[in-house]
Amino acid sequence: MIENSEQRKNMMTEDYKEVWAECLGVIKDALGPENKDVFSTWFTPIVPLKLEGSTLIVQVPSMFFYEYIEEHYIKLLRRVIKSQLGPNAMLKYSIVMDQTIPTEPHSMTLTSQGGRSTVNPLSTLPVNINKEGSREIPNPFVIPGLRKIRVPSQLNGSYTLENFVEGDCNRLARSAGYAVAEKPGSTSFNPLFIHSGVGLGKTHLANAIGLKTKELHPDKTVLYVTSEQFMNQYGDACKDKRVNDFMHFYEMIDVLIIDDIQMAAKSEKTQEAFFHIFNHLHQRNCQIIITSDKSPSDIQGLQPRLLSRLKWGLQAELQAPDVETRKAILHQKLQNEGGEMGDDVVEYIAYNIASNVRELEGALISLMAQSSLNHKQITIELARELISKYVQSNQREITIEYIQKVVCDHLELPVESIQQTSRKREIVQARQLAMYFSKKITKSSLSVIGLQCGNKDHATVLHACKTIENLRQTDRNIRAMVDELEKKLAE
Ligand code: ADP
Ligand code: MG
Numbered sequence: 001m002i003e004n005s006e007q008r009k010n011m012m013t014e015d016y017k018e019v020w021a022e023c024l025g026v027i028k029d030a031l032g033p034e035n036k037d038v039f040s041t042w043f044t045p046i047v048p049l050k051l052e053g054s055t056l057i058v059q060v061p062s063m064f065f066y067e068y069i070e071e072h073y074i075k076l077l078r079r080v081i082k083s084q085l086g087p088n089a090m091l092k093y094s095i096v097m098d099q100t101i102p103t104e105p106h107s108m109t110l111t112s113q114g115g116r117s118t119v120n121p122l123s124t125l126p127v128n129i130n131k132e133g134s135r136e137i138p139n140p141f142v143i144p145g146l147r148k149i150r151v152p153s154q155l156n157g158s159y160t161l162e163n164f165v166e167g168d169c170n171r172l173a174r175s176a177g178y179a180v181a182e183k184p185g186s187t188s189f190n191p192l193f194i195h196s197g198v199g200l201g202k203t204h205l206a207n208a209i210g211l212k213t214k215e216l217h218p219d220k221t222v223l224y225v226t227s228e229q230f231m232n233q234y235g236d237a238c239k240d241k242r243v244n245d246f247m248h249f250y251e252m253i254d255v256l257i258i259d260d261i262q263m264a265a266k267s268e269k270t271q272e273a274f275f276h277i278f279n280h281l282h283q284r285n286c287q288i289i290i291t292s293d294k295s296p297s298d299i300q301g302l303q304p305r306l307l308s309r310l311k312w313g314l315q316a317e318l319q320a321p322d323v324e325t326r327k328a329i330l331h332q333k334l335q336n337e338g339g340e341m342g343d344d345v346v347e348y349i350a351y352n353i354a355s356n357v358r359e360l361e362g363a364l365i366s367l368m369a370q371s372s373l374n375h376k377q378i379t380i381e382l383a384r385e386l387i388s389k390y391v392q393s394n395q396r397e398i399t400i401e402y403i404q405k406v407v408c409d410h411l412e413l414p415v416e417s418i419q420q421t422s423r424k425r426e427i428v429q430a431r432q433l434a435m436y437f438s439k440k441i442t443k444s445s446l447s448v449i450g451l452q453c454g455n456k457d458h459a460t461v462l463h464a465c466k467t468i469e470n471l472r473q474t475d476r477n478i479r480a481m482v483d484e485l486e487k488k489l490a491e
Helices: 005-009 013-031 033-043 063-085 171-182 202-216 227-239 243-251 261-266 268-283 304-310 323-337 343-352 357-373 380-397 400-411 415-419 425-441 446-452 458-474 476-490
Strands: 047-052 055-060 090-095 192-195 222-226 255-259 287-292 314-317
Touching: 013 033, 013 047, 013 055, 013 063, 033 063, 055 063, 063 090, 063 243, 063 268, 171 192, 171 202, 171 287, 171 314, 192 202, 202 222, 202 255, 202 287, 222 227, 227 243, 227 255, 227 261, 227 268, 243 268, 255 261, 255 268, 261 268, 261 287, 268 287, 268 304, 323 343, 323 357, 343 357, 343 380, 357 380, 400 415, 400 425, 400 446, 400 476, 415 425, 425 446, 425 458, 425 476, 446 458, 458 476
Parallel strands: 055 090, 192 287, 192 314, 222 255, 255 287
Antiparallel strands: 047 055
């Protein structure tokens, strides 16, 4: 047992284990039984290495681990180390990236009195991942029992840059993508953030950049992952206590493509993991490519520090293609599918389907399927028939009731609440949104809409439409919500 700090200062180096064991005891008590998991996840893996005077050197399994405990438990650690080793006590970390070859202890920035130094540990501590000598890091993409591939890129081979038709709508994003593929991590487009509405080519372009990078730099490790996959893998890793393996795996990637990042904003923990991976990769000049259905500032629930990172590089928006680009896309698709169609038919489709490229392709494919099934030639008449059916069937679904349902589901209100006389803010807003979209999407008159939305008169409906329109212009949250609802209703 150690009596006081003076004595501790003069301790022999072998006492480090005892000191750490005591620290652990105090930490465990301080965290309490309700934080048993925190203790076993973040403190049990710490290994004491030695004691130099009143400096305790401990080994932690990864950079992420170090950053996590520094961020979340620095106060506790500081207090505990100080109580054990006196006021001048210091804690130094040795970070192990490779368990077969432990790194030399690096002095880290944590001290028991001064806290963090102003030196950025990431810049003073280059972490080299020794790919040859390192232990095998479990790869979350490899299903146990299947042949192990080191890092399958998960890229879709048919989404190439060559068949991503260029137009005014995508020129900036496409050429930035090409520049990134030529010099991944070395342009100022890092991260490259591609955003657009649905079906406008984000997934295609992000894949294409990955494929081009692999073609130009076969030695680079490229990985495409949807943020949903990322989120699930992280969740599994937490459950199985393999967070460090998860982090190591992602930190090995040279070009990381994360599709639909807005999905990850739903999970604080996933954002945290991504934040650390982002920092690590960016620091090593690895390329990060991100897609989203909104610009970074419009993604709801994004942590401010992650938001600021996402704005570091280039934000490129994909716009809806103009009619010439739509025609070029159709021609290219026809060529790929080996189909034939008169220019007049292509033009007809291009003029009539303008909202998104996925729909454009969908119409083309169903036209081709129809013609081959019924042995009919593809004519303008056939195209007209199909497109009008297509449009009609889309319209049939959008009734005032359907709009009410979508709005209420989104706001987590029972759909009956629209009919109530309640003046509760959320219900009033739901009613106004339902009126606004009903006016916008259906052909119903103001009076009919009013009647169906809580038995109101046409002036109330008009007022609701104006209110939402105004809020949409002035309130970012409302705008995001209205955009989101609009998208849901268009699905
Ligand atoms: P998003 O990810 O934005 O929802 P996708 O990348 O999935 O959109 O694109 C939808 C479909 O449209 C895909 O089949 C894609 O190949 C096609 N597409 C989009 N933009 C283009 C383009 N500029 N050239 C060729 N095909 C495109
Ligand atoms: Mg997509």
